[in-house]
Amino acid sequence: MTTRxxxxxxxxxxxxxxxxSTARLILNRPEKGNALPFAALAHLVELLHECEDDDxxxxxxxxxxxxxxxxxxxxxxxxxxxxxxxxxxERPPRASQRKRLAIDRILGRAVYAFQxxxxxxxxxxxxxxxxxxxxxxxxxxxxxxxxxxxxxxAEQRLGLAGNTFNxxxxxxxxxxxxxxxxxxxxxxxxxxxxxxxxxxxxxxxxEELDATVDAWVEKVARNxxxxxxxxxxxxxxxxxxxxxxxxxxxxxxxxxxxxxxxFEPDDFNFxxxxxxxxxxxxxxxxxxxxxxxxxx
Numbered sequence: 001m002t003t004r005x006x007x008x009x010x011x012x013x014x015x016x017x018x019x020x021s022t023a024r025l026i027l028n029r030p031e032k033g034n035a036l037p038f039a040a041l042a043h044l045v046e047l048l049h050e051c052e053d054d055d056x057x058x059x060x061x062x063x064x065x066x067x068x069x070x071x072x073x074x075x076x077x078x079x080x081x082x083x084x085x086x087x088x089x090e091r092p093p094r095a096s097q098r099k100r101l102a103i104d105r106i107l108g109r110a111v112y113a114f115q116x117x118x119x120x121x122x123x124x125x126x127x128x129x130x131x132x133x134x135x136x137x138x139x140x141x142x143x144x145x146x147x148x149x150x151x152x153x154a155e156q157r158l159g160l161a162g163n164t165f166n167x168x169x170x171x172x173x174x175x176x177x178x179x180x181x182x183x184x185x186x187x188x189x190x191x192x193x194x195x196x197x198x199x200x201x202x203x204x205x206x207e208e209l210d211a212t213v214d215a216w217v218e219k220v221a222r223n224x225x226x227x228x229x230x231x232x233x234x235x236x237x238x239x240x241x242x243x244x245x246x247x248x249x250x251x252x253x254x255x256x257x258x259x260x261x262x263f264e265p266d267d268f269n270f271x272x273x274x275x276x277x278x279x280x281x282x283x284x285x286x287x288x289x290x291x292x293x294x295x296x
């Protein structure tokens with residue numbers, strides 16, 4: 001049985017709804033684009049395990065409420081945890097490597113949990129999909145999106161440039177060079193492009209997304225319970241044979257080191273810009289810095 005977080009605000013950021021043999025994990029912070037604080041991400045994993053343990057559940061759907069699927073981690077959490085300057089100009093003590101690794105364990109566990117879920121997970125994606133939201137879609141069993149979805153690894157523009165905890169799975173998904181491109185540039189792309197890249201199984205008009213997901217859920221649920229669980233177990237064994245069983249641990253160490261990056265005076269520092277110009281101004285500055293001639 002899942003333990004509900006003592007902070008009701010965190011508990012309400014992820015909602016579990018059951019209907020027949022379907023469980024829906026719903027990111028429920030629409031006013032913030034479903035940005036997930038670390039505690040809410042940990043709670044999402046707890047609810048996933050609850051779905052795995054519920055013998056009535058055959059299929060798990062991951063979706064977001066409001067205008068976006070998920071815009072990534074909560075920036076207030078990231079700024080404080082990694083020891084960057086806040087909007088009030090206060091600079092917390094520099095985070096130790098052990099604290100950085102503890103944070104990345106939360107992120108890594110979430111990706112690992114969804115990739116190795118005992119039951120099939122279908123990601124239903126719309127609006128913005130960035131950062132941890134993107135990683136969860138990349139490891140879901142199936143993914144469906146709206147044509148208008150805006151995917152990106154824009155979190156890499158914070159100073160990561162490809163050093164991330166899920167790197168091995170991205171190389172397998174996209175191929176080495178395309179993975180490098182997506183992570184080095186952090187460019188945005190739409191649903192049809194995501195289908196072409198293999199990130200999603202199908203891109204459809206937004207008004208057809210709910211019905212398409214429901215149809216795919218129904219088709220998956222026609223399989224026997226034992227078949228679904230053993231089929232996923234066999235899939236995970238195949239990943240292990242490909243060397244994909246320990247990549248998260250290596251990735252967590254690399255990502256913890258990456259968040260300790262030193263910004264030179266002529267580097268773009270998102271966190272400094274956020275302190276001086278606020279979050280919106282920092283995003284505008286980041287996108288302007290990475291925009292090349294001819295791009296919109």
